[in-house]
Amino acid sequence: MHELSIAYNLVEIVEEAARAAGAIRVTRVRLRLGDLAGVVEDALRFSFPVAAQGTPAEGAELAIEHVPVRVFCRQCNAERMLKPPFVYRCPECGASHLQLLQGRELQVESIEIEENHNETAYP
Ligand SMILES: [Zn+2]
Structure with missing residues (x-):
């Protein structure tokens, strides 16, 4: 499963950050997930505890913040938000020459x- 390998990568990143912060255990992981990241959230939520087993991230809560899809339309010369199902066209003028500004974050x-319950920014 695609999401499982993503979860293992996440746990690796979290472990590294935890080690750098001198933490023994991680209680919460805040993740930014773009709507175009190609990740099924439910699958990731299922995979994360599996990947976290036996690591400092075991039992950590996975808090997922969705990042909406923003593009820049050269025809309108303006920023636009794309809504599901994310047809790659400007919602105002229909142009397809769009520059993706955000939405692929993971x-x-x-x-x-x-x-100490402090949050440690990563990186
Ligand atoms: Zn436009």
Whole structure:
């Protein structure tokens, strides 16, 4: 499963950040997930605890923040939001020459660790 390998990568990133912060355990992982990242959220939520087993991230809550899809339309010379099902066209003028500004994110924004409940930004 695609999401399982993503989950293993996430856990690796989290473990590294936890080690750098001197944390023994991670209680919460905040993740930014773009709507065009190609990740099925439910599958990722299912995979994360599996990948986290035996690591400091075991039992951590996975908090997912959705990143909407923003594009720049050269024809309108303006930023536009794309809505599902994300047809790659400007919602105003229909142009397909769009520059993707955000929406493909898959990044750990921060982790919370057990010791002092401080959030440690990553990186
Ligand atoms: Zn446009």
